[in-house]
Amino acid sequence: MGSNDKLVLYTNHRCPWAHRAHIALSELGIPFEEEIIDLDTPRTEAYLKVNPRGLVPSLRFNDEIITESGIVSQFLADAYPSHLLPPSNTVDGALRRARVAFFVDTFFTKFQSHLGKFVFAKTDADANAGVEAAVAGLVKEVEPLLKDAKPFFGGAEKLTLAEVLTGSFAIRIVSFLKAGLYPASLGEAISTKAPNFDKWVHEVAKHPSVTSIYQEDVVVKFTKARLASNRAS
Ligand SMILES: N[C@@H](CCC(=O)N[C@@H](CS)C(=O)NCC(=O)O)C(=O)O
Structure with a gap:
């Protein structure tokens, strides 16, 4: 994927599921912005538009939203082939x-x-x-x-x-x-x-x-x- 990609991770550092996406991003060394979602209060309308389930993590990749930690992590590993996982077409x-x-x-x-x-x-x-x-x-x-x-x-x-x-x-x-x-x-x-x-x-x-x-x-x-x-x- 290109160096112009814009990634925003909606996260909370207490959450083990969101933590998965942080591990992937850290290993891949991809720059990203972080938006912390307060899990102790009801989700805002703005966040429910990102993820109607109201859960973290979610990933904004350019104009696309990806949700569910396993899917976000797999997407990152597939989009940026690395030591985490070789390309899928081999x-x-x-x-x-x-x-x-x-x-x-x-x-x-x-x-x-x-x-x-x-x-x-x-x-x-x-x-x-x-x-x-x-x-x-x-x-x-x-x-x-x-x-x-x-x-x-x-x-x-x-x-x-x-x-x-x-x-x-x-x-x-x-x-x-x-x-x-x-x-x-x-x-x-x-x-x-x-x-x-x-x-x-x-x-x-x-x-x-x-x-x-x-x-x-x-x-x-x-x-x-x-x-x-x-x-x-
Ligand atoms: N299956 C989801 C689970 C995510 C999840 O349960 N996140 C919790 C925090 S650890 C959450 O957002 N909870 C919202 C709430 O408690 O209101 C995933 O893997 O992404």
Whole structure:
């Protein structure tokens, strides 16, 4: 794509989905403007015209609007071929897309979706069941896919689209364990039963493109408050 392209990212730095677009833009080194959307108040009419769902992120690319974090990230990786993903019209590019898509799908359906239940659970029993299911999915399904990760997906030297799409969740796992938000048993299970993931998650969590907009204290405080209110209700 051309150097005259104008990109505006509608975002909020607290949001793990919007964080995906920031990781992609940082890795691609594309200049962009940022418009912060306040998620604590109703969306403005102007923003609802950009994204009628009222969610972040959205991307304005010249006169076009693209919404949904996975679609925004894939668009950026396709529009600006790079180390994140080779061009799609090559066998290598098509295969990488298949491998990345399978990893990201496995990460979310077998692992992260169970971990997500921890924060939203109303009882300790449900929360612990979520962590147990997450560990089972991690060990059986995610860990084998990171076998050659040295340190990034598929043995890459730099972040790939796989880390663009999962990195914001990886950094939260490390933060939430450190802050005692997730139980220590999760950290122990990761280090003893999923060594490939253990290495990968810590590499990803310290990468500058992943840390750049991440405000750990804000996210941890917000998540602690959410967890407490879910348990109280
Ligand atoms: N599937 C969407 C999810 C985006 C999403 O849930 N964003 C949240 C913030 S993390 C949001 O905008 N929420 C609006 C609200 O809470 O009113 C995506 O991947 O872009």
